[in-house]
Amino acid sequence: MSCCAPGADINAASGAPSPDELLHAARSLGDGVAQIELSVPAIHCGACIQKLEQALSRLDGVISARVNLSTRRISIRFRQSAPPPIVETLTGLGYPPHLFDEAEGKDRTLAELLRSVAVSGFASGNIMLLSVSVWSGADGATRDLFHWISALIAFPTLLYAGRTFYRSAWQALRAGRMNMDVPIVIGVALAYAMSIYDTLHHGQHAYFDAGVTLLFFLLIGRTFDHLMRDRARSAVLGLARLAPRGAIVLAPDGSRDYRPVNEIETGDRLLIAAGERIPVDARVIGGASDLDCSLVSGESRPQPVGPASTVRAGTLNLTGPLTLEASARATDSFLAEMVRMMEAAEGGRTRYRRIADRVSAFYAPVVHLTALVAFIVWLVMGGDWHQALTIAIAVLIITCPCALGLAVPIVQVVAARRLIERGVMVRDGSAMERLTEIDAVAFDKTGTLTMGQPRLVNAPDIAPDMLLIAAALGGQSRHPLSQAIARHAAAGDAGSDAPPVSFDAVTEVPGFGIEGWRDGSLWRLGRPGWALGQETVDQETVGQATFGQATFGQATFDNDKDAAGAAWFASGSGAMLARDGRECARFAFEDTVRPGAAAAIQALQRTGKSVEILSGDTEAACRDIAGRLDVQQYAAGLLPSGKVARINAMTQAGRKMLMVGDGLNDAPALSAAYASMAPATAADVGRNIADLVFLRDSLEAVPFVIDVSEQAGKLIRQNIALALVYNIIAVPIAFLGLVTPLIAAVAMSGSSILVIANALRLLRSGERSPTAKPDRVPVVGHYPGRYSEGGAT
């Protein structure tokens, strides 16, 4: 079977962009042509490429469609005059698209760095070739010729490949600061000038190779560093997108009028249709419906509302039309408050200074001082400015931090590779440094500790033939409970040779269940009352039946796409299978604990980290799950601000917190925490803000990531120590004037290779523990599009 079975991931349809959003996000290319980039996590293989490209190019108005398998994105060009139904087509094929949450254009810096690496690599190879000839005894006219050729190659290279360093050094100097690039630039420029002077005077030593090789090594380090660096990413935009642009306002004279959201005043009456988001905090004055409040509580189980209920901005109206009275303006509403909270948290996050920055801040002045002292000492002692300058340059070159520049990024790149092999995507290299300091871990409940997916629990009590019938019927519905039954049967009877059960005239009754005819009997699977024929499908009953508090065991599940089915399980009695109105079987469900959750929590507690649960769900549900997972501390019923407050309180008490969460309501907490992780199934906003995203189901990713980070931290410290030891040995040699270009070249390459080899040990330590499927994975870096591996198979 193809891995591309459509509809494999029934949960993925949420958050699909509306046609308006799509048009808004598209870039105009002129001539009425627009281009849109969509992230499609469900893309897996070559067949997906072909299927999507063919389907899209068949649409009217589409000029071209190109799938990028590496980043799992589609780039589509279409005519603005006739926007094609892109989202519908993709969703229909089982590939729900998402808009990018980060306005990330092509990474020009990376392209520039790569080009610089290529140029300096070419130049250093050729100059080294000539230098080796000089070292092995070329002299006289040949040596001069080789020096001149080297100078000719080095000059454009230094200009081109050195740009990154000149720019950064200049910025630092202008701001009155000192960074590592200042000694690099001074060293390289002086070395070049001095070598030209020596070549003119037929000198024996020229440092052309040293200067260019130095740039080459530094650029490699810089490129790795860039790959691991935190992008300027913001989840605020994603959150802000949840705010509708406007709503229909009901004027006192009865006229209806669409108004933008910031013109809605307190007291206005709003009409909200099913499927729309609530624009401002409001009170219900008419109608009854179910709301998806996942933004507020993290629970995606719909909440019934009726007259006099208060509703919050950003929640989604699922089932029925509502008439609201605005109780706050948009800027004072819940959603605006969330956005402000996120902005505050994101602003505070930049405080972390990376190890590499801290080391170089201390290192740069030391290098300068040493070179200066060398110059003065030799000038005073020998009185020969040429010799003094040569030695000062040798000191600058030899202390220039090739090894130091590689020490941190190479370890992070190797660690990121190990993590991605185990299904963890690193979004921010510095997160691995921060993770080593973590001493407390907070988990969200629904969707993080649990799968957020219902599971059939009373299967042994159900007659096998009834289960088969229910599964056959339920398999035709996309309702989460029907799917849970179908899934259970499929897992249990994989090898059974029972004839497939088939139904005629299967119809799904939104809000009640699914029914079908078989052997002259009417079978119904759904709400007990409806299955027994006591309730009839009637719009009024839907309203009344859904009203009232839903208590559904611990079961909570992701249902915001299946709006119509909400009423069914909100009644709280599970599902029933009935034949001609007689009960045949009852089904009970509960939420599954995420695999590896207990092991992960034990592992964390064993290493002395405190674990707690921060949930927006009810106290009873939290107590149950805390008991099952042996977690002592939990806080229930928290609003997003409550989670942030809890994390801030811990931070003020000197604790470093790792937040693991998936819901929209966790987003502010994720950004407030010292480090953050989210499962790949998380809401877009949460996935964007988290430092790390784990793609597989198992929560054991959490201790694994901490473990790898600690190993990486150890290697980083070793590498920095190695680089310093190298300097302690090399600087006196340079200071004594014993360094020739040959020694400089050997020392520089030697220390860099040592540091790289040390970093690669991280890969070897991973081989001892069995690694699961190291299939096609990106080697390094930041792949925002890749997050679906755990979800769809």
Add this chain to the structure above:
Amino acid sequence: MSVLVYLIPAALLLGGASLAAFMWAMKSGQYEDLDGAGERILFDDAGPLAPKHGETAR
């Protein structure tokens, strides 16, 4: 000695050619989708090449 007159230019030329080839490959978007390129050779109707540099965001 005289052998250097053509050997050195030859070495530089060859190195320069490979550098130019790399630059061209990067510019023409051949590093944009490393996974997809491997799959696309299996299709019968090869689609257009990757969009040119500067015309599409990654």
